[in-house]
Amino acid sequence: MVPRAAAPVVRLVTLLAMLVWGLAAPAHAAPQAAAPPNPFGPNTYVFTPDMPQAQIQATVDRIATQQKDNQFGSERYALLFAPGTYGTAANPLNFQVGYYTEVAGLGRNPGDVTINGSVEVYNRCVTNADGSTSCYALDNFWRSLSNMKIALAGKSGCQASANFWATSQAASLRRVQVIGGNLSLMDYCSAGPQYASGGFIADSDLSAGTTINGSQQQFLVRDSKLGGWSNGVWNQVFSGVENAPAQSFGQPGGQPYTTLPRTELSRERPYLYLDASGQYQVLVPTARHQSSGTTWANGPTAGTSIPLSDFLIANPATSGRDIDKALKAGKNLLLAPGVYDVSSPIHVKRADTVVLGLGFPTLRPTGDSPVLHTASVPGIKVAGMIVDAGPALTPTLVQLGDCGKCAKGSNGDDPTTLNDVYLRIGGASAGRTQDALTVNASDVVLDNIWSWRADHGTGVGWTTNTADRGLVVNGDRVHGLGLFVEHYQKDNVVWNGEDGRVVFFQNEFPYDPPSQAAWSASPTIKGYAAFLVSPGVQRFTGWGMGAYSFFNQGVDIHATRAFQVPVTPGVRMHDLLTVFLNGSGGIDSVVNGVGAPVTQANSGQASQVVSYP
Incomplete structure (x- = not known):
């Protein structure tokens, strides 16, 4: 591990940004026949399969470019994909995920949203004091990918070998299925030293390929399904994971794998989805005891659906008084x-x-x-x-x-x-x-x-x-x-x-x-x-x-x-x-x-x- 890179100048949220809340919607949000509503305000984008792919591609690429080096900025984004299929093998949707960006499917199950292409994070390259360049994932924090299936397509050369998620802390993968190739938790295609210091995966099916751990110093995989796992570095833990590596921590010549067949108590993260009538719901998964594998292996995730109408949707201009009033009235908070x-x-x-x-x-x-x-x-x-x-x-x-x-x-x-x-x-x-x-x-x-x-x-x-x-x-x-x-x-x-x-x-x-x-x-x-x-x-x-x-x-x-x-x-x-x-x-x-x-x-x-x- 090396010292982490110096941060860019902080950009604080401004009063102007709060005043214009809700006055302008993203360009993509113009009404379309099949488009669900977007009640979440600016910086939340709701994509649908009938939108022109070039429009989706331009939007996600613009945000990725802006957020690539925005480690301590004030901008925040949610990229939400309504149920359906995006991209094809011949015309894939490939994009990267930068700082403070959540990418999530809006299906009831991960397979309800399929992206033919890739959703990725690569090494971040920084200029050192001596003018040289180092590329690594040590600072790739604060981003997430959840609730969708990725069918790898459309890449060439080294990068065609996997969907890359080269991240460290605070960059969870949840309810993700990858088919058509591997998932790599390090970026071995970019210049070095390629260090990574993560990470966390839960409720995911990665059984169609190998998960390439590579240089990840430590990692937790919980209640998921693997097709294989490579390398170990210092500390790799598997809890309730089907086809996890065998326990080998401390064994001569073995990898530092801690493997528990079941998770004693867990509850998956609540998530947004669109029901059959096109209305937003929040699914609150049921707590599980002695669990293994995904919550959705044998059908929809067990839990309670809460309509969005039971939530106060707050933004930075919402007063604390209004939040307290809503909570006292029995509302939830988004x-x-x-x-x-x-x-x-x-x-x-x-x-x-x-x-x-x-x-x-x-x-x-x-x-x-x-x-x-x-x-x-x-x-x-x-x-x-x-x-x-x-x-x-x-x-x-x-x-x-x-x-x-x-x-x-x-x-x-x-x-x-x-x-x-x-x-x-x-x-x-x-x-x-x-x-x-x-x-x-x-x-x-x-x-x-x-x-x-x-x-x-x-x-x-x-x-x-x-x-x-x-x-x-x-x-x-x-x-x-x-x-x-x-x-x-x-x-x-x-x-x-x-x-x-x-x-x-x-x-x-x-x-x-x-x-x-x-x-x-x-x-x-x-x-x-x-x-x-x-x-x-x-x-x-x-x-x-x-x-x-x-x-x-x-x-x-x-x-x-x-x-x-x-x-x-x-x-x-x-x-x-x-x-x-x-x-x-x-x-x-x-x-x-x-x-x-x-x-x-x-x-x-x-x-x-x-x-x-």
Whole structure:
């Protein structure tokens, strides 16, 4: 891994942009006989199979070009495809997906939308200080592809070998089927070094080809079906995946594969679809216990459909008062693309409320309060959004529940669920918080969470984008399925609840401690933990968990251990690892003093602990 590239200048959302909301629709949205309505406002495009393909191609290409290098810009897009077929083998639809772009089919099932062509992400090339060029996927964040079938067509040369999805964190693939070729998670056709640091796939059928993992340092595939999987690097986890590679973590000469035959508890992300009468619905999938394979293998995904009329469709100009009024009246909330300044918390108090983001809406507090606060009630679903820290210090950015370990309002058959929620401190602008995400509720599923104290961009520095912890869990029976938590200044994750279960965890320690004294838990413990299970916890299980170091200040910084857990029969850790990426210092042990240290002497080589204690 190399240091991530410097960010472009941030472009903040302007008052003018909010004032013109709804006054102009995208050119493609002119009424056509078969076109469904577009109630979501500008920057959401609804395509139909009867639209001229040249018009669709021009639109998606224009957005891709604009967003290709727009890592910290304010523009947000949703590209939605109504049921039907787009492109042909002779005239394919091929396009790329840039920053802050959601591409999704509007069918009830993935096969209802077919694209003959490709929907892709390639390496991003940057100019280095010495004038040379490096191409990699390390910064390919904040984009998504879901709910469609891709029939590969229309490419030539090296790029004809796969549909490329060369991304890192916050770039999920959900409910995707690829036929006619492979899916590659790295871009081996572009110039090097071709690094990638992802990633997440769920509820997808990739059995028609091989998934080329390549240079992906770590990856989680959940409740899907594979045709094959290549390579491993450091940490590859498969949970409830048909035809997954066999368990081989820690075996001599084996790949670092952690394979669980079933997922103990999961709930897929809510999604938009068009019903038979052409009306928009939001499907809320049913929670699954001991699951494997896709939710749609034997018919439509089980769940509850909610008509769009039961949602407030908000935009950045919608007042907090109007949002609170709608939620109190029993409405759900859909956040259209844009950047939202939030002056007071969005309070979600009703059980089973859905808060769904479309096109990576980004919420940022203007004061010292959280952006989102839910009551201790069951079944709340929050999905598809970015939460930025603001300039004032907040105790937390998102708080689930009020009562810590108490079981008030929880329901294991109807868990509160966060899907594809990304928290960011710095990067787009200066921001501070104490704890990014606080879980004070029980029976919760955290499904693909990236909690990131920025290591590059605007407002980045040890005393600038300050944040103690990326995730604090106080509730019981909380399941983490894909936790990416990076660069926080104290224990990156603190787990206080009982009966927690984490399947896949990825961490990088902060790059920028100025001294060992500035980054130490106590006089006898150097640094902090990547993941701390608190001393009083009696029951916790973790699988496939890794932590990396890159201390880049030229100071000899060490972490005594990456993982700290109580030594008790009910706490079991499986398939842990540490890696020294670059810089100085290192990690002295994997867990509680067990596991070989990683330093410059064994850079890039994982230190593994297969089971602890």
